Amino acid sequence: MYKILLKQELAPNVKLFKMQAPLIAKKAQPGQFVILRIDEDGERVPLTIADFDREEGSITLIFQEVGASTKLLGTLNEGDSLLDLVGPLGKPTHIENFGTVVCVGGGIGIAPVYPIARGMKAAGNEVISIIGARNKEILIYEEEMTAVSDTLHIATDDGSKGIKGFVTDPLKQMIAEGKKIDLVVAIGPVIMMRNVAEVTRPYQIPTVVSLNPIMVDGTGMCGGCRVSVGEENKFACVDGPEFDAHKVDFAGLVARQRMYIPKEKQYAEHCASTREGGCKCHSH
Amino acid sequence: MSLSLKKNAMPEQDPKVRARNFDEVALGYEAELAQAEASRCLNCKAAPCRKGCPVDVDIPAFIKHIKEGDMEAAIANIKEVNGLPAICGRVCPQEDQCEKFCVLTKRGEAVGIGRLERYAADYARQQGESAATAAAAAVGQKVAVIGSGPAGLSAAGELAKKGYAVTIFEALHLPGGVLMYGIPEFRLPKEIVQAEIDGLRQMGVTIEVNAVIGRTFTVDELIEEEGFDAVFIGTGAGLPHFMHIPGENFNGVYSANEFLTRCNLMKAYRFPDTGTPIHVGKKVAVVGGGNVAMDAARTALRLGAEEVHIVYRRSETELPARLEEIHHAKEEGIIFTLLTAPVEVQGNQEGWVTGLKCIRMELGEPDASGRRRPVEIPGSEFVLPTDTVIIAIGQGPNPLVQSTTKGLETNKKGNIVADPETGATSKPGVFAGGDIVTGAATVILAMGAGKKAAAAIDAYLSGKRAGQA
Numbered sequence A: 001m002y003k004i005l006l007k008q009e010l011a012p013n014v015k016l017f018k019m020q021a022p023l024i025a026k027k028a029q030p031g032q033f034v035i036l037r038i039d040e041d042g043e044r045v046p047l048t049i050a051d052f053d054r055e056e057g058s059i060t061l062i063f064q065e066v067g068a069s070t071k072l073l074g075t076l077n078e079g080d081s082l083l084d085l086v087g088p089l090g091k092p093t094h095i096e097n098f099g100t101v102v103c104v105g106g107g108i109g110i111a112p113v114y115p116i117a118r119g120m121k122a123a124g125n126e127v128i129s130i131i132g133a134r135n136k137e138i139l140i141y142e143e144e145m146t147a148v149s150d151t152l153h154i155a156t157d158d159g160s161k162g163i164k165g166f167v168t169d170p171l172k173q174m175i176a177e178g179k180k181i182d183l184v185v186a187i188g189p190v191i192m193m194r195n196v197a198e199v200t201r202p203y204q205i206p207t208v209v210s211l212n213p214i215m216v217d218g219t220g221m222c223g224g225c226r227v228s229v230g231e232e233n234k235f236a237c238v239d240g241p242e243f244d245a246h247k248v249d250f251a252g253l254v255a256r257q258r259m260y261i262p263k264e265k266q267y268a269e270h271c272a273s274t275r276e277g278g279c280k281c282h283s284h
Numbered sequence B: 001m002s003l004s005l006k007k008n009a010m011p012e013q014d015p016k017v018r019a020r021n022f023d024e025v026a027l028g029y030e031a032e033l034a035q036a037e038a039s040r041c042l043n044c045k046a047a048p049c050r051k052g053c054p055v056d057v058d059i060p061a062f063i064k065h066i067k068e069g070d071m072e073a074a075i076a077n078i079k080e081v082n083g084l085p086a087i088c089g090r091v092c093p094q095e096d097q098c099e100k101f102c103v104l105t106k107r108g109e110a111v112g113i114g115r116l117e118r119y120a121a122d123y124a125r126q127q128g129e130s131a132a133t134a135a136a137a138a139v140g141q142k143v144a145v146i147g148s149g150p151a152g153l154s155a156a157g158e159l160a161k162k163g164y165a166v167t168i169f170e171a172l173h174l175p176g177g178v179l180m181y182g183i184p185e186f187r188l189p190k191e192i193v194q195a196e197i198d199g200l201r202q203m204g205v206t207i208e209v210n211a212v213i214g215r216t217f218t219v220d221e222l223i224e225e226e227g228f229d230a231v232f233i234g235t236g237a238g239l240p241h242f243m244h245i246p247g248e249n250f251n252g253v254y255s256a257n258e259f260l261t262r263c264n265l266m267k268a269y270r271f272p273d274t275g276t277p278i279h280v281g282k283k284v285a286v287v288g289g290g291n292v293a294m295d296a297a298r299t300a301l302r303l304g305a306e307e308v309h310i311v312y313r314r315s316e317t318e319l320p321a322r323l324e325e326i327h328h329a330k331e332e333g334i335i336f337t338l339l340t341a342p343v344e345v346q347g348n349q350e351g352w353v354t355g356l357k358c359i360r361m362e363l364g365e366p367d368a369s370g371r372r373r374p375v376e377i378p379g380s381e382f383v384l385p386t387d388t389v390i391i392a393i394g395q396g397p398n399p400l401v402q403s404t405t406k407g408l409e410t411n412k413k414g415n416i417v418a419d420p421e422t423g424a425t426s427k428p429g430v431f432a433g434g435d436i437v438t439g440a441a442t443v444i445l446a447m448g449a450g451k452k453a454a455a456a457i458d459a460y461l462s463g464k465r466a467g468q469a
């Protein structure tokens, strides 16, 4: 039912799926996500909607193979189907003409930033984008981001593309130069989002980040995705995933994201061993 | 006739064995026991038991059929008003409902009405009776049912019987609501719920899983764009409450919903054959005293916990759970730490829970609910060492549908306001029932509400048909 229309490898361990999902495509807005299940014994995996095509009835997902489920997902091919796909979940990004918006994307986070940058551009904003990755091999969506940004900065850890440094560097420089920034949207690894928040905090530049705590249902039913935002507990799947970066308890988020690391390893090893001798836990 | 003052005991798995497996605890009466239990019923003319049943099952009549061995008549009789007897027989709080009013309670124990209802339903299922009933000729109108818990399932069934084209929209990947993701297998085998759902499909009901109303569609779109003539909302009380005490976000602290969903819906008890992990630890504290708390505690035990506490702020008499669940939990070795309220969750550097700081309580004057109010005993704080805390202090309404539907009135708590007799809401053509209206209640009340709303929807749509003719 939820067919993979197109599969691309964007970078090592980073894959793009274009999924047939007309109902989701019809409703999707920048900032929202889906939850998928590969097969009957699979877990519910949340992924951001990186793009959508209402006419074709498709959505684009971009994922990094980090553990057993995303690795298994990466073995699927065009024409294969997912067992479950639900969405669009979460609140859409608040898009309007703010003036100047800086869109910061780090690593796999560039994918979800893209529809937001595009939306901000379409709303009449000056869009300045900063994208970064460890090196140029794993930098994704450069062309797409160029197309929707007035200015694009690139930063890599090793300097293999753009400036050598972090995405926060061009941001700091802009602020130092007195550039008037009305909003910063940052998506990427938690450490990056936290650093962006620290850069903009002293200047009180409104800053929005998209959080990815561990989720189960994605409908507000389990509370597993709760994060502390301004002393209040919020459910990221329904109250977010975007929140005011200056209020987020990033340390708490990181701790909760690490909750199952030993179990995730155990599952990965179990899958690897059962799949060698003919996989028992997954039908693919 | 010499009547036994006691109910015929329910055959059960041995507590020591069952505390480590997920198979059903209560095994059900065999024919002989059922006969014996049915024979205890005096077939009272006034049938006081009936007034305790929210859907008015004709209790003496169906029990008489069992006594006479006419199982077909027994099940037909129950099914006239109760579409889910195998479920209600297992999970109704009978001691507060039908059995509470049984005349036998004056001298001894009530007739095991729930057990007999379960017996009749299981018998019918084993005979291969399909849950499907022939549907009337199609009337040509479409009804959308949101949520597939007992309220939605019973509304859908009733409407399909009357010839409406019914589509159920369910947010999760599996229909059944709390019956699937909340109540554990050892109390309500999932094949029973599945049989009911299969029955609905056979009757022509379409079930769209992975459809979150408020996101995938809004209620207004269902009516204006998707051509539904009426909508029933049965979205339940799925929003978990937390305690708002320090430390609730430490790893190892779960809402009961999350803990039970991981286990029941995502089958974490089979991890790593399934992909969803669950953390149990050695010492578990479950906060709360209702069915949800009992289910979480007994699930933790079955997942391998060594010591499981129920931490409840009132005393044993106030425990809201079904008596049978309390009894079973005790037999299995759950420790009841009563008159105790948590004040803080303690944790370590790595962000994991290490203990639950509690304070002892005593009972004071009755409060608004009529129960004696628990009052803190100053200076009685102590720490219960634990590596898992499960919070089961209640659930509220999920706001997703209400916040995305124009003109749908809600009350202070966020529940949908609906007529208790018809389920009619402030929005024409939109009906609601079950926990989303009443707040967290019972399976039978949700089922009854779905049924009443179906009747009202039928009346509303017949009127519309007549108007068009």
Ligand SMILES: Cc1cc2nc3c(=O)[nH]c(=O)nc-3n(C[C@H](O)[C@H](O)[C@H](O)COP(=O)(O)OP(=O)(O)OC[C@H]3O[C@@H](n4cnc5c(N)ncnc54)[C@H](O)[C@@H]3O)c2cc1C
Residues within 6 Å of the ligand: A033, A043, A044, A045, A046, A047, A048, A049, A062, A063, A064, A065, A066, A067, A068, A069, A070, A071, A108, A111, A112, A211, A212, A213, A214, A215, A216, A241, A257, A258, A260, A261, A264, A265
């Ligand atoms: C709203 C949201 C949007 C996301 N969007 C994207 C995206 O567009 N592209 C992308 O590559 N990744 C995205 N993620 C992260 C992605 O869901 C996880 O990488 C994936 O679930 C890991 O599963 P695994 O079995 O492969 O790895 P595992 O080995 O199981 O886990 C690796 C790490 O991923 C995280 N994780 C594990 N399970 C879950 C879960 N159920 N929910 C959330 N995080 C989990 C944990 O931090 C864990 O330590 C998103 C997460 C959320 C919550």
Ligand SMILES: Cc1cc2nc3c(=O)[nH]c(=O)nc-3n(C[C@H](O)[C@H](O)[C@H](O)COP(=O)(O)OP(=O)(O)OC[C@H]3O[C@@H](n4cnc5c(N)ncnc54)[C@H](O)[C@@H]3O)c2cc1C
Residues within 6 Å of the ligand: B091, B092, B093, B146, B147, B148, B149, B150, B151, B152, B169, B170, B171, B172, B175, B176, B177, B178, B179, B182, B183, B184, B211, B212, B213, B214, B234, B235, B236, B237, B238, B260, B291, B292, B295, B322, B398, B400, B401, B433, B434, B435, B436, B440, B441, B442, B443, B444, B446
């Ligand atoms: C652990 C537990 C144990 C219990 N034990 C008992 C017991 O022993 N006896 C008893 O009588 N009662 C018990 N209850 C209470 C009983 O289960 C509920 O009162 C009953 O299930 C309510 O039925 P419902 O149809 O209103 O809602 P639910 O059963 O909650 O079903 C609602 C459904 O709607 C879906 N939904 C929600 N929002 C949306 C949306 N926006 N779009 C689409 N779908 C949506 C949900 O996913 C869910 O499947 C228990 C409850 C729990 C949680």
Ligand code: SF4
Residues within 6 Å of the ligand: B052, B053, B054, B055, B056, B057, B059, B082, B088, B089, B092, B094, B097, B098, B099, B113, B114, B117, B444
């Ligand atoms: S439906 Fe519940 S309350 Fe009614 S007779 Fe059956 S067990 Fe008793």
Ligand code: SF4
Residues within 6 Å of the ligand: B040, B041, B042, B043, B044, B047, B048, B049, B050, B059, B060, B101, B102, B103, B104, B111, B113
């Ligand atoms: S009150 Fe008790 S004895 Fe009398 S009809 Fe009802 S179940 Fe039978």
Ligand code: FES
Residues within 6 Å of the ligand: A214, A215, A216, A217, A218, A219, A220, A221, A222, A223, A224, A225, A226, A235, A236, A237, A238
């Ligand atoms: S994922 Fe369950 S409430 Fe957010």
